[in-house]
Amino acid sequence: MTWVNAVLQGILLGGLYALFATGLSLMFGVMRIVNLAHGDLSVLAAFLAFALIDAFALSSFVTLIVVVPAMAVLGYLVQRLLLERGLRAGPLAPLVVTFGLSVVLQNALLEAFSPDSRALPAGALGTASLQLTESLSVGWFAVLCLGLAVAVLAGLQLFLARTAFGRAMRATSDDRETVQLLGIDQRQVYAVATAIAFATLALAGVLFGMRTTFDPSIGPARLIFAFEAVIIGGLGSLWGTLAGGVVLGVAQTVGAQISPAYAVLAGHLVFLAVLVLRPQGILAPAGSRP
Amino acid sequence: MISVTSLDVRYGDAQVLFGVDLSVAEGETLAVIGANGAGKSTLLKAIAGALRPARGRIVLDGRDVTGLPAHRRYPLGIALVPEGRRLFPSLTVEENLRLGSYRGRPGPWRLDRVYELFPHLVALRRRSAALLSGGEAQAVAIGRALLGNPRLLLLDEVSLGLAPIVVRQLYAALPTVIGAGTTVLIVEQDVGLALAAADRVQCLLEGRVALEAPSAEVTREAVTRAYFGV
Numbered sequence: 001m002t003w004v005n006a007v008l009q010g011i012l013l014g015g016l017y018a019l020f021a022t023g024l025s026l027m028f029g030v031m032r033i034v035n036l037a038h039g040d041l042s043v044l045a046a047f048l049a050f051a052l053i054d055a056f057a058l059s060s061f062v063t064l065i066v067v068v069p070a071m072a073v074l075g076y077l078v079q080r081l082l083l084e085r086g087l088r089a090g091p092l093a094p095l096v097v098t099f100g101l102s103v104v105l106q107n108a109l110l111e112a113f114s115p116d117s118r119a120l121p122a123g124a125l126g127t128a129s130l131q132l133t134e135s136l137s138v139g140w141f142a143v144l145c146l147g148l149a150v151a152v153l154a155g156l157q158l159f160l161a162r163t164a165f166g167r168a169m170r171a172t173s174d175d176r177e178t179v180q181l182l183g184i185d186q187r188q189v190y191a192v193a194t195a196i197a198f199a200t201l202a203l204a205g206v207l208f209g210m211r212t213t214f215d216p217s218i219g220p221a222r223l224i225f226a227f228e229a230v231i232i233g234g235l236g237s238l239w240g241t242l243a244g245g246v247v248l249g250v251a252q253t254v255g256a257q258i259s260p261a262y263a264v265l266a267g268h269l270v271f272l273a274v275l276v277l278r279p280q281g282i283l284a285p286a287g288s289r290p
Numbered sequence: 291m292i293s294v295t296s297l298d299v300r301y302g303d304a305q306v307l308f309g310v311d312l313s314v315a316e317g318e319t320l321a322v323i324g325a326n327g328a329g330k331s332t333l334l335k336a337i338a339g340a341l342r343p344a345r346g347r348i349v350l351d352g353r354d355v356t357g358l359p360a361h362r363r364y365p366l367g368i369a370l371v372p373e374g375r376r377l378f379p380s381l382t383v384e385e386n387l388r389l390g391s392y393r394g395r396p397g398p399w400r401l402d403r404v405y406e407l408f409p410h411l412v413a414l415r416r417r418s419a420a421l422l423s424g425g426e427a428q429a430v431a432i433g434r435a436l437l438g439n440p441r442l443l444l445l446d447e448v449s450l451g452l453a454p455i456v457v458r459q460l461y462a463a464l465p466t467v468i469g470a471g472t473t474v475l476i477v478e479q480d481v482g483l484a485l486a487a488a489d490r491v492q493c494l495l496e497g498r499v500a501l502e503a504p505s506a507e508v509t510r511e512a513v514t515r516a517y518f519g520v
Contacts, residue, residue: 164392167385174378181338181372182438183364183393 001135006257010250012138014229015146016211018245020204020222021229022153022238023197029236030173030193033083033094037102038226040219041198042205044105045071047216049206050118060120060210068202075198079191087190102219109216120209145207149245152200153238160238169193228271234281243283247274291316291473292337292368292442297346299329299336306332308497309346314442319464319474321488321505323481325517328494330477331373334444337475338370339363350442365393367441373450375431379420383411386419386430390437397439398470404433407463425456432460436467443467445476449483461487481513495519 024038035041048070049063082101086093122141129137160166172179172189179186208214208222225248233244248267255266274282293313299306306329314320324330335341337348339360348356355363369390377386387404405412408429414422419430428448435443449457457480464487468474478484485491485505493501493516501508501516514520 164388167381167389168392170380171378171386171389174380175376177340178372178376178378179389180360181340181364181370181376182389182434183361184389185359185361 002257003254005136006253007250008136008138009142010253011246012142012146012249013253014242014246014249015142015149016204016207016245017225017229017248018242019145019149019152020201020208021226021233021241021245022149022156022204023199023201024223024226025230025233025236025238025241026156026193026197026200028230030169031083031087031094031190032091033087033098035197036095036098036223037105037219038098038201039221039223040102040105040109041071042201042208042222043214043216043219044109045202045205046120046209046214047109047113047118048202049120049209050113053120059123060206063120064203064206067206068199071202072195072199075195076191078198079194080187083194084187084190106216106219113216115215115217117213117215118209119213120206122210126210141210145211148203148207149242152203153242156196156200157238165189165192225267228267232271232274232282234283237281237283240281240283244281247282291318291351292475293347293349294333294337295347295349297333297336297348298344299332299341300344305344306497307336307343310494310497310499312492312499314473314475317468317471317473318490319468319476319488321476321478321484321491322494323478323484323491323513323517324494324500326479327496329497330494331446333494334370334446334475334477337442338368338444340370361393364438364440365395367395367439368444369394369435369438369440369442370444371428371431371435371446371448373446375424375427377419377422377427377430377434379418381419382416383419383422383430384415387411387433387437390434391439394438395440399436399439401437404436407436407466408433424452425460428452428456428460429463432463436472440472442473442475445474445478447477447479449478449480457483481517485513493517 020042024035027033027035045067048067049060052058052063052066053060082097083094086097125141128140130140131137160170168179168184169189172186176186229244229248230241232247233240247270251270252263252267256263291314295311296309297307298309310333322330322333332341336343339358347354350366350368355366387401411429414426448460461483476484476488488505491503491505491508492499493513495516501512
């Protein structure tokens with residue numbers, strides 16, 4: 001039963017990883033930008049929530065009403081003012097810009113919040129659990145995270161498939177020169193895609209903060225998990241990102257079942273195995289290349 | 291309706307167009323012909339806004355659009371069907387078409403009228419645009435541009451790489467487009483096709499206008515001379 005429990009907990013943890021990785025997947029899919037500051041931005045979102053709770057004694061969930069839109073606006077501005085200039089200088093420049101952003105964020109957070117570990121209060125929901133069988137129970141908070149991940153991914157998929165702006169976004173991803181000949185300002189499309197990516201990573205950042213502790217330097221370690229979820233699932237596939245997150249989560253909890261020290265290592269090993277055996281990702285369409 | 295005055299376009303150090311003048315009246319069809327590398331596609335790209343001219347003016351309906359980027363010219367009614375079709379491969383045929391009306395003008399061209407014009411696209415509407423034959427893709431590219439209800443339709447090398455029978459089918463759609471009030475500017479390598487489709491013809495030779503005449507009056511010798519510069 002402990003193994004079943006480990007797999008179950010892993011699936012739920014995978015929901016949070018998938019939610020976190022969505023923004024990375026979207027930014028790569030639309031703009032071919034690898035955002036190296038992705039992890040640090042999620043930590044920034046958690047610290048924003050922390051500051052709001054500190055000042056106004058809010059619940060962690062209420063801070064989302066402020067943090068998510070604020071991060072979306074930040075995303076829009078970062079794309080228009082920083083990454084757009086970088087894109088004009090070639091494909092490597094945005095990578096360097098996001099790396100710089102990562103360094104700046106880590107130091108600014110260290111300056112503002114000190115290197116102490118923090119956590120966001122999860123309230124009664126943090127400890128409440130649902131008894132499935134005598135020896136099997138799941139935390140409501142983890143269930144909520146998985147539910148939110150599925151809802152966000154489904155919403156994003158519908159947006160891309162059914163709305164005019166979503167179609168414009170997919171078209172821009174295909175051919176950014178030709179969309180301009182159809183009246184679409186590709187810079188606007190890019191900025192909105194980045195805003196969506198930042199909103200989802202902000203949501204994930206706050207949820208991460210409610211689940212475990214965070215400090216200003218934890219961003220790059222988080223980024224690895226997002227990378228692994230995206231690569232395992234298959235680049236450019238949103239449902240693949242969910243599958244990748246779940247596979248990573250299960251690998252970690254099963255690894256931890258063997259020995260707590262193996263949790264992260266098991267995740268990395270599964271990631272490497274996927275890279276060797278199925279580099280296009282587990283959910284990528286047959287015949288597509290990585 | 292559209293007038294281009296003393297247009298120079300360069301790619302870096304290489305100048306492609308030298309003081310090109312061109313004008314098309316409302317409802318008229320002009321064909322631009324010329325050899326490979328004469329600057330025909332460059333001229334269309336400059337009119338659509340995909341290239342910035344080094345010198346010269348482009349005026350649409352009395353409004354100077356020279357400084358406007360491509361994405362702001364489309365809503366004013368300039369639509370380019372680019373060389374090589376340039377469909378979006380991850381979108382279906384119908385999604386490609388719908389993208390044409392997204393930032394377009396209101397007008398007579400709607401999805402059902404495009405399907406009337408190219409009935410063979412109806413069966414393909416849910417197919418990925420990556421899986422079309424050249425002729426089908428060209429029909430989608432033309433339909434996509436029409437859905438923006440352009441005042442000026444720019445057609446770049448519609449016949450390129452297509453079988454003659456397919457080209458004839460595509461050109462058969464042109465009178466309907468012109469009948470709906472659209473002004474058309476065609477770039478074409480096939481001189482016979484160009485003369486048959488257009489009211490007036492203009493020949494480019496190494497980036498300069500070498501001949502301009504009504505299609506009915508132009509002689510084969512004059513075209514040959516302007517085309518090859520002999």
